[in-house]
Amino acid sequence: MAEAAQIPTMSQPAPLVVHAPPAELEREPLVAGGHGIGWLSDTIAGVAEGSPKAWWKICFAISVTMMTVCFLCIAYLMSTGVGVWGLGHPVMWGFAIVNFVWWIGIGHAGTLISAILFLLRQKWRTSINRAAEAMTIFAVMCAGIFPLIHIGRIWYGYWLFPIPNSYSIWPQFRSPLMWDVFAVSTYFTVSVLFWYMGLIPDLAVMRDRAKTNVRKFGYGLFALGWTGSNRHWSNYEKAYLILAGLSTPLVLSVHSIVSLDFSVSQLPGWHTTIFPPYFVAGAVYSGFGMVLTLLVPLRRLLKLEEIITVRHIELMCKVTLLTGSIVGYAYVMEFFIAWYGGNPYEKFVFLHSRLADPFIIGPLYGIKPAPYWWAEWMMILCNVLVPQLFWFKKVRTSMIVVFMLSILVNVGMWFERFVIVVVSLHREFLPSNWGYYKPTWVDILQFLGTFGLFFTFFLLFIRYVPLIAIAEVKGVTPQANPHHPLGGAKMGGHHS
Amino acid sequence: MNGRPYAIMAEFETPAAILRAADKVRGEGFRNWDVFTPFPVHGMDRAMGIRNSKVGWFSFIGGVTGYATGMLMIWFMNTLDYPIVIGGKPMFSPFAAFPPSYELTILFGSFGALLGMLFLNRLPRLHHPLLKNGRFKLASHDRFFVVIETNDPQYSETATRKLLESLGSRHVEFVEE
Numbered sequence: 009m010a011e012a013a014q015i016p017t018m019s020q021p022a023p024l025v026v027h028a029p030p031a032e033l034e035r036e037p038l039v040a041g042g043h044g045i046g047w048l049s050d051t052i053a054g055v056a057e058g059s060p061k062a063w064w065k066i067c068f069a070i071s072v073t074m075m076t077v078c079f080l081c082i083a084y085l086m087s088t089g090v091g092v093w094g095l096g097h098p099v100m101w102g103f104a105i106v107n108f109v110w111w112i113g114i115g116h117a118g119t120l121i122s123a124i125l126f127l128l129r130q131k132w133r134t135s136i137n138r139a140a141e142a143m144t145i146f147a148v149m150c151a152g153i154f155p156l157i158h159i160g161r162i163w164y165g166y167w168l169f170p171i172p173n174s175y176s177i178w179p180q181f182r183s184p185l186m187w188d189v190f191a192v193s194t195y196f197t198v199s200v201l202f203w204y205m206g207l208i209p210d211l212a213v214m215r216d217r218a219k220t221n222v223r224k225f226g227y228g229l230f231a232l233g234w235t236g237s238n239r240h241w242s243n244y245e246k247a248y249l250i251l252a253g254l255s256t257p258l259v260l261s262v263h264s265i266v267s268l269d270f271s272v273s274q275l276p277g278w279h280t281t282i283f284p285p286y287f288v289a290g291a292v293y294s295g296f297g298m299v300l301t302l303l304v305p306l307r308r309l310l311k312l313e314e315i316i317t318v319r320h321i322e323l324m325c326k327v328t329l330l331t332g333s334i335v336g337y338a339y340v341m342e343f344f345i346a347w348y349g350g351n352p353y354e355k356f357v358f359l360h361s362r363l364a365d366p367f368i369i370g371p372l373y374g375i376k377p378a379p380y381w382w383a384e385w386m387m388i389l390c391n392v393l394v395p396q397l398f399w400f401k402k403v404r405t406s407m408i409v410v411f412m413l414s415i416l417v418n419v420g421m422w423f424e425r426f427v428i429v430v431v432s433l434h435r436e437f438l439p440s441n442w443g444y445y446k447p448t449w450v451d452i453l454q455f456l457g458t459f460g461l462f463f464t465f466f467l468l469f470i471r472y473v474p475l476i477a478i479a480e481v482k483g484v485t486p487q488a489n490p491h492h493p494l495g496g497a498k499m500g501g502h503h504s
Numbered sequence: 505m506n507g508r509p510y511a512i513m514a515e516f517e518t519p520a521a522i523l524r525a526a527d528k529v530r531g532e533g534f535r536n537w538d539v540f541t542p543f544p545v546h547g548m549d550r551a552m553g554i555r556n557s558k559v560g561w562f563s564f565i566g567g568v569t570g571y572a573t574g575m576l577m578i579w580f581m582n583t584l585d586y587p588i589v590i591g592g593k594p595m596f597s598p599f600a601a602f603p604p605s606y607e608l609t610i611l612f613g614s615f616g617a618l619l620g621m622l623f624l625n626r627l628p629r630l631h632h633p634l635l636k637n638g639r640f641k642l643a644s645h646d647r648f649f650v651v652i653e654t655n656d657p658q659y660s661e662t663a664t665r666k667l668l669e670s671l672g673s674r675h676v677e678f679v680e681e
Contacts, residue, residue, distance in 0.1 A: 045542060046646035170577060178581035182593050187603035194607040198614045205618055209543075209644070216641040232628035235635065236643045238526075238552060240625040241544040246557035247621035251614055254563070258610045265603055483543040488519055490545060496518025 038132055038484050040314040045482040048315070052476045053210075053217055055310050060471060063309060071463035078457020081450050082157055090160045092450045099433045099445035104158035106425040107455050109266055110294070111151035112192065113287070113421065115199070116259055117295020118144025120327075122202060123255035126248075132323055134480040135316050138210075139306070140299050141203040142475070146465040147298070148196045150458040155188075169193075184268040191265040198258055202251045205244075208234050209479040263287040270428065276353040277361075277432030280345065286338035290421060293331035293391070296324055297417030302466070304411045306475075315476055318405055325404040328417060332395025335424075339392060353437060361435050362427065379444055380431045383423050390420020510633040510681040511653045512664055513640065514673035519545045522648035525671040526551040529650055532667065536653040540634070540643040559620045566616025567609045574605025637679050651679070 039048065060068075085092055095102045118140040125133040156165050168189045170179055179186050211231035218224040234240070264284035271283040300321065307316040346358035362384040364370040366377035378384070394416045397403045404410065435442045469475065486494040516522040519541070526539050530553050539548060548554075578601040582588075587595050622628070634640045634651065643649050650673070652664055668676050 044646060049542075049645050170581060176586065178586050180588070180590060181578045181582055181604060182590055182597070182600045184603075187607075190604040190607040194611045197611060201614050201618050205621070213542075213644045216644045228630060232622070233630045233632055233635065234627065235632060235640075236540045236542060237625075238539040238541060238545070238548050239554060240627070241541070242549050242554050243557045243559050243621045243624045245544050246559040247563075247617045250560060250563045250617040254567075254610050254613050254617070258607075261603070261606060261610075268603075479543045488543055488545070490519040490523045490547060496520030498520070 036317065036319045037486070038135065038317070038319075039481065040317050043314065043485075044487050045485060048482055048485070049213055049217070049478055051312070051315065052474050052478050052481070053213055055312075055470065056214065056472055056474055057217070061309075064467060064471065067463065068467045071460045071467060074457050074460025075464045076457075076460070077453055078153075078461055081454040081457060082153070084450060085157055085454075086162055090158070092448060094445055094447045094451055096443065096445070098436050098441050098443050099430055101158075101429050101433060102445055103447050103451040103455055104154040106422070106429050107458065108151050108154035108158075109287075109425045109429070110418075110422050111147050111154075111458065112195075112266060113263060113291035113294045113425075114298045114418070115144040115147040115151070115195070115295060116263060116288070116291035117299050118142070118147075119195075119199060119202075119255050119259040120292050120295065121299070122206070123252040123259065126252040127256060131484040132320055134477055134484050135320050136299065136303060136324070136476075137480070138203075138206065138473075138477045139303060139470075139475050140295075141199065141206070142466065142469045142473075143295075143298060143302060144199050145196070145203060146462045146469075147295075148192065148199065149465070150462050152192060152196065153458065153461075155192075184265065184272045187265045188269055191262045195258060195262045198251075198255060202255055205248065205251065206477055206480070207473065208232060208244075209236065210474045210477060212236065213478050214474065260288055263291040270432075275432055275436075276351065277357040277428070279354075280342065282338055282341055282345070286335070286342075289331050289334035289338065290391075290424060293328060293335055293395070294418055294421035296328045296331065297414045297421070300324055300328070300410055300414035301418065304407050304414065306470070308407070310470070310475075312476070315481060318407075321407070321410060322401075322404045325398040325410060328414075329395050329398035332391060332398075332417070336392035336395075339388065357432060357435070361431055378431075379434065380427070383427050383431060387420050387423040387427055390416045391424060394420065508654050508681075509678035511651045511679045512659075512661075512668065513634075513637070513677055513679050514650045514668035514671070515639065515642070515675040516648040516650070516671075516673055519648065521672055522650065523547060523551050525650050525668070525673070528671055529652065529667070532658065534652055534656050534658050536656040538651050540640070540649040540651060542644050542646060542648075545648070558624060559617055562620025562623070563613045563617040566620075567613030570608035570610070570612030571605050573612070574608040575601055578604060633679055633681055639675070639677065640679070 043051075093102060093104070118137075121133050121140040122137045122144075125137075156162060159165060159168075167173065168179065168186075179189075181187075208231060211227050212234035215224060215227035215231045218227055264287065267283035267287035270278040271280055273279060303316055303324075304321065307313050343358055343363070346354045349355075359369075359373065360375055361378045361380070363381075364373065364375050364378045365381040365385055370377045370381070394413055397409075397413060403413070430445050434445055482488050486492040489495040489497075491497050514525070516525060522539060522541065523545060526548060529537055530551065539545075539552060541548070575598070579596050583595040589595075593600070634643075640649065650668060650671075652659060652668075658664075665676055
């Protein structure tokens, strides 16, 4: 047969020779170091098992302090009234709504990683999806605080939900604000369900490794008696696929509905049809910024560089670049339509209230600088120019640069929300209705305090729960592939 | 050991080995048996002869319930129970009612998927003979197990053990009830 294969004849064509791909085309493995699946359990579960390190204790103490400040500010707000904020006519939506939109946008990357990248079969998501989903849940918690407290009389917050009350009136469903209540609460609930379902096999890992009775009981209870039965895995994988399929339209709808809070109104600067996709792209962009801010230091501190590899960081930078470019395109489109649309109010908002800086555009057009010109330019700098640096591999592979740029991404996105909310509101149709919004110390401490809330939960999460999906990472290693030699496949067989 | 053990358990070290073993055990005609792995092994459903999961139906029914709930709730509240004119808008419009109903579709559908999965798997079940077995703890770590229950009609204490050993298992043991 060997000779026959070498001499091509009419009846027997030459066998197809498949060469191994050249070394530079080989993809880097998702788990570096060629470790087996047992090593993954030991390393990832080990993070949640040892005693807390000094850095963890320091960060936790700072976070809890900041969280307390947040709650003290809320108590002051509740006891005194929304007058403690810098709100005043015409800017009746200030920091609270800016922070709400910003935090909820951050959550979107977690769902994108866990659901959309799952449907797109991006196996690299397995190293980062658990932490990103946890980030989603905690970010939505921080976001949810703001609309609740901005209603002023917080004790009537339940009126937002269709609960029968003594006045026998119902919520008014023709308002986008009501849609928002459903979108955000569904988003939170489904994110928790998805996160918990992903956790079940890993809680079983923790249960089986537990040494103390408390841990055995705690992890055992929440693992629900998971055994790893393949009949269970079969249903589990289907349910996971369905939840990914449901979360995808959900995540796209949540920020779309948030954007409808603005675009359904008549205010110039808000009343545009581009808002839903523009908000979703911005949300994913800022969320990836936050994932990078969290994971770049964590992989180093927890010695997880072989599981969250440089390749993972690079891929996240590329998603940031893509979504940042979509955001930049949306900005250009907004300005173009403001000019092309011919609406004088719209044009005024974009030229006189946003773009007119004291140095170039203002003098060029001979107009006075906009009161908030710095907010617009901060947003353009951080959201349009900064992500373009991710075109360079040197930038994407330098962890310190990625970390700093990821913070700028979120600074920029916060300013975008500020521009949309405050800058659009501060100049109405009539100049007699113009005003200037300044945050008070309560506004600022409350915003900083939500970081305390976020990091308190996040630190507790990495302390008690496997921060990487153990079972899922195991599943993407060559050792887990029954058709790979490392997975026990026989060389030379039809599956080798 | 009192009476019959619960099952016989064979340990394997690679996914390829467990896949071959599952194929063989299924071919022998066993019914009350299962495979336990730290992660879902690709191709195992086919090797074991498991049919497509029914979780989708639970999710579908949840989703339909959610959408109907949303539409009916909004229609009832804003049209029937407390009609009030706002900005000259119609009392009920499917367009305004769509976003909350859409969210409820996803909410109920997700609960359907999770609870349906737990129901089909008969979870939570915190007490299970396998969970008492010390060796079985490796099933969540890096080992793969075939477990054949002793109440299977094909089960025989010697022949089944021999079969599992012939499939390449280095460790076969009985699991207590």
